[in-house]
Amino acid sequence: MRIVFDKLAGVRWLTDPLAIPFMQRALLTTLLLAVAAGLLGTWIVLRRLAFFVHATGSATFPGLVVAGAWGIAPPLAALGAGLGFAGLLSRITRRGATGADAATGLLLTAALALGVVLASDVYRSGAGVDRLLFGTLLGLGDGDIALAAAAAVAALAATLALGRTWLATGFDPGGAPALGIRTARGDRLLLVLLALSVVAVLPAVGALLVSTLLVVPAATARLLTGSLRGLLAAAVAIAAAESVGGLLLAYHLDLPPGPAIAVIGGGVFGLVALAASIGARAAA
């Protein structure tokens, strides 16, 4: 009860967790992830890949399960599962018999079901499943930080080098090749980078909630600005702010960070959308 009367409680609520080593690691990781997720999230939103990214995240679940059981590095197994999913999906949709949405739904569900069977019945990894699905605060190690840093650097380099290609392809997929733009190569690189970034955000937010970092902040930024530079910058800033808030919430409520960041991100998006539509009405 004393805490209630402590004037510094609010400040301590923010600063106390920062003194703890595992929280410092978690903060560093998510800030690096915010750079990767904000930049790539912009492209995800502009190219309408939200469902694909969500599905890729879910598809890594069986990879994560077997990684634990077989002693492979989890990011490697997740990357394999994610790339396998993307490759299989593009093969199926190119054959044209099953629509992209149906095929995505089927493969996503198949991956989840496979993950459940492997986790609960084959390897009996039981308690760890929540961590794989929703992320962890405690378990973020040096490897995760390195991966997040690599994803941030790759996202930045790719945005600088391929930004024009992606923009032109997204704006006019049919006309871009006539401008001398190699759309197929750009698209393939984008998908590989997305798989990489999905793998990077997995430890922090879990397989089911990769969209919280990769889609929600960029979608919020889209409500605020129309320029590409503004979008990229705002998406990174929003991703950073939301993940710091989410980490603090998760710490204080003793929750995994994925759901905490998701709820904060969704709340911010809702408020911004509301404010934007009120502003638009006032202007009209």
Added chain:
Amino acid sequence: MMSGPPAAASGARASGVEVRGLSASYGGGAAVLRDVTFTATGGQSVAVLGPNGGGKTTLFRALLGELPTAAGSATVHDTIAYVPQTERSRLDFPVSALDVALMGAYARTRWYRRIGARDRALARAALERVGLADRTDERFGALSGGQRQRVLIGRALVQDAGVLLLDEPFAGVDRTSEEAIMRILDELRDEGRVLLIATHDVEQARRWDRVLCLAGAQIAYGPPAQTLTNAVLEATYGEEIVMLDCGHRAVAIQHHSHTH
């Protein structure tokens, strides 16, 4: 074999379209079509000519009762049917030509009943009439563009429509089918039906009894020979028109836009 439909058939139905001072808009916004006034009686085929966005689709939707009219009135005497462009329908959907023709009987079949034997016979007869008696069980998507168009006209016959709205019936249709469709449309007209044929092809428009020029508003209405003057065409198409043969022939340049 008869050389043509009997003249007595003309006027057998009391079909008609009466539009007076019609303005229409989407969702209460600014009017996209203004000041349309024309009357078409049974036995007339009317070309509805104009550029994309000129109001052809809007007029059709107003006639079908799908758009509230902002001003004026659009009255249709007799059953009305819409014959869409075949590219707009789902070609991967597993329906046969007969299934599509039978859709013409949907409106008069209560939901708990099967489609009646009479309507089935009607659908077969309609397909026979459009020259597809041997294709009734073919998958709709597997037919050629012209054949699909004829199936959709057959569906309007099953609806027993006296007023037919045809949306670019010759788009993506080969020469042979085009002639077959022309012949069918002439027959339907001679039976006393009203045909409204949306087109952006000026040459095509000259072929019908009347032409209605739309460019956001009504530019002109009347028999093609008197109506399709250079001044009217310029007013309809603006700068998109190109004159050939010292003004005797005109070609409209269409900017095709993708609508998804």
Added chain:
Amino acid sequence: MDILSSGLLQRALLEVVILGATCGALGVWLLHLRHTYAAESLAHAMLPGLVIATLVGAPLLLGAFGGVLGAAALIALAARDTRVGPEVAVGVTVTTAFGLGALLALAPGVPARLGELLFGDLLGTSTSDLVAACVLGGGVALALWAGHRSLAAAVFDPAAAPSLGVRPARVELALLALLGLAVVAAVQGLGNLLVLALIVGPAAAAIRVGRSVGAQIAVAAGLGAVAGLLGLVASAELETAAGATVALAAIALWVLAALLAPRAPRAATRRSLVETLGG
């Protein structure tokens, strides 16, 4: 095999066969209307309803109803968005709702039932669950029979449908309401993450082989029932999670149909890779 001798399994078997047939039949129309995203979104976003029901001790069916209604309202609101596009707006909504559900379920002191809600508990089927599945499944089947012609006109030719006496927007809304009912019925057994398998798997397989919509629906209902049966028997024999095994069986049928059915002609226009995946 003494599988059928246990009351637990008998109930589960009956439940999964009813659900499989219902979801399979419904799935054919959902696939023709290209509403897989809607099905996925609705099922995922209903999680808070399920969690709240278990927290307050209300029947799961009630939570599922509330969850589906809430999810449908939010998704419909988000799908009207023109600024970020409906797909992204729906994605944000679904992620948030799902996160909220997980947040409530994983809070300290809450009994660990999240796994059941996500992945189902077929063997926990009670007699009242069975009755509910029968009623909801029967309702869906009746509605599909009654609405068959309207659905056909709305899918095949939405532009001409009104002149045929059919309103496509209403038909689509009604179909989504049926989807809601099917999800409510199936979520107890399969969990909100795996329901999609029974809705899309048998239907995607049936569309590869059926030549008319009626045939496709019949095949999908049959395949759905078979997937349920095979999945449940396999899970009992192999001692694997029942819901997940049923889901895998449903998807396996699709893979089988895709391998056996004649190759569909390639789409005439080739779109870029990302375009294809983005839909």
